[in-house]
Amino acid sequence: xxxxxxxxxxxxxxxxxxxxxxxxxxxxxxxxxxxxxxxxxxxxxxxxxxxxxxxxxxxxxxxxxxxxxxxxxxxxxxxxxxxxxxxxxxxxxxxxxxxxxxxxxxxxxxxxxxxxxxxxxxxxxxxxxxxxxxxxxxxxxxxxxxxxxxxxxxxxxxxxxxxxxxxxxxxxxxxxxxxxxxxxxxxxxxxxxxxxxxxxxxxxxxxxxxxxxxxxxxxxxxxxxxxxxxxxxxxxxxxxxxxxxxxxxxxxxxxxxxxxxxxxxxxxxxxxxxxxxxxxxxxxxxxxxxxxxxxxxxxxxxxxxxxxxxxxxxxxxxxxxxxxxxxxxxxxxxxxxxxxxxxxxxxx
Numbered sequence: 001x002x003x004x005x006x007x008x009x010x011x012x013x014x015x016x017x018x019x020x021x022x023x024x025x026x027x028x029x030x031x032x033x034x035x036x037x038x039x040x041x042x043x044x045x046x047x048x049x050x051x052x053x054x055x056x057x058x059x060x061x062x063x064x065x066x067x068x069x070x071x072x073x074x075x076x077x078x079x080x081x082x083x084x085x086x087x088x089x090x091x092x093x094x095x096x097x098x099x100x101x102x103x104x105x106x107x108x109x110x111x112x113x114x115x116x117x118x119x120x121x122x123x124x125x126x127x128x129x130x131x132x133x134x135x136x137x138x139x140x141x142x143x144x145x146x147x148x149x150x151x152x153x154x155x156x157x158x159x160x161x162x163x164x165x166x167x168x169x170x171x172x173x174x175x176x177x178x179x180x181x182x183x184x185x186x187x188x189x190x191x192x193x194x195x196x197x198x199x200x201x202x203x204x205x206x207x208x209x210x211x212x213x214x215x216x217x218x219x220x221x222x223x224x225x226x227x228x229x230x231x232x233x234x235x236x237x238x239x240x241x242x243x244x245x246x247x248x249x250x251x252x253x254x255x256x257x258x259x260x261x262x263x264x265x266x267x268x269x270x271x272x273x274x275x276x277x278x279x280x281x282x283x284x285x286x287x288x289x290x291x292x293x294x295x296x297x298x299x300x301x302x303x304x305x306x307x308x309x310x311x312x313x314x315x316x317x318x319x320x321x322x323x324x325x326x327x328x329x330x331x332x333x334x335x336x337x338x339x340x341x342x343x344x345x346x347x348x
Contacts, residue, residue, distance in 0.1 A: 009080070012206060015200060022255040030053075060083055061104050112190065133149075147316060176196075201246065222339050268317040269312055279304060285300075
C-alpha cells in the first residue's frame with residue numbers, strides 16, 4: 001500500500017503527535033482532527049508543514065461527528081484513529097465509560113462508509129493492552145500474552161463493577177470489539193489494522209508548558225522518579241503494568257501499518273517487553289546525574305520483577321511491520337532529560 005492522503009484523529013496527543021511526525025516525514029498529506037481551534041493552533045506551531053491541514057471535531061461521539069472531516073479533495077485513502085473521548089467529571093454509571101469509547105470508534109467507521117467508502121482502503125485504530133490483559137481476573141503467572149488474547153471481562157461485569165480502572169479497561173475492550181464487529185458485519189471496502197500498546201513512555205514531540213500538562217504515563221515517570229518531592233531514600237514505586245513501548249516505536253508501527261499490505265485485518269500487540277521501577281530508577285540515576293539526589297535508589301542492579309511475571313510476544317509486529325524496538329536505556333534517559341528541561345523552562 002502507498003497511501004498519500006491520511007486522516008489522523010487525536011493528532012495533538014502524546015502518541016498522535018509522534019504519529020503525525022512520522023506521516024509528515026514520509027511525505028504524506030495529513031488532515032489532523034482535533035477538538036478545538038486552540039489545539040489546531042498548537043499543533044500548527046509544532047508542525048509548520050504545508051502538507052498539514054485541520055478539522056475541528058469537538059465531540060467524536062456525536063452522530064456523524066466525522067462526516068465533514070472526511071470530505072477531502074483529493075480524497076483520503078487511509079485513516080488513523082487514535083483519539084479517545086475524555087471524561088472530565090466523575091461517572092455515575094459505567095455506561096458513561098463504555099458508551100463514549102464505543103461510539104468514538106464506531107462513528108468514524110460509519111462516517112467512512114457514508115463519506116469516503118470509495119477511497120479509504122485502510123483504517124488503523126490505536127487500541128490498548130487493556131483490551132488484552134487479565135488484570136487479576138485469572139492467574140497469569142508465567143503467561144506470554146499474544147494478540148489472540150482478550151481481556152476476559154464481560155459487559156455485565158463491566159457495568160456492575162465499582163472499580164473505575166476495570167471499567168476503563170473494559171471500555172477499551174468493547175470499543176475494539178465494536179470495530180472488529182463492524183468489519184465483520186458491514187464488510188466495508190477498507191481493511192482494519194489494530195495496534196495494542198501497553199504503557200507508552202518516551203520523549204514528547206508536542207510542546208507542553210509544564211509537568212502538569214504531561215500525559216498520564218509520562219506524568220507517572222515525572223512524579224515518581226524526577227519531581228523535587230522525591231529523594232534518593234524515597235520508596236521505590238510499585239511496578240504497575242510492567243509491559244511498555246517507546247512512543248517513537250509505536251508511532252513507526254502506525255506508519256508501517258498503513259504501508260504493509262500483509263497487515264490487513266490483523267491485531268498487533270506492540271511492546272518492547274518488561275521494565276521494572278528499579279530498572280527505570282537505575283537508568284535515570286546513571287544517565288541524568290543531576291537527578292541522583294531525587295530519584296529513588298532502591299536496590300540497584302536487581303531485576304525488580306517476580307520470576308513468574310507475565311510477558312508478551314511482539315514478534316508479529318517485528319516480522320510483519322518491520323518494527324525494531326529501541327533499547328530501554330534510550331527510552332527512559334531521553335524522557336528524563338526532557339522532563340528536566342520542561343521543569344527548568346517552567347522555572348524561568
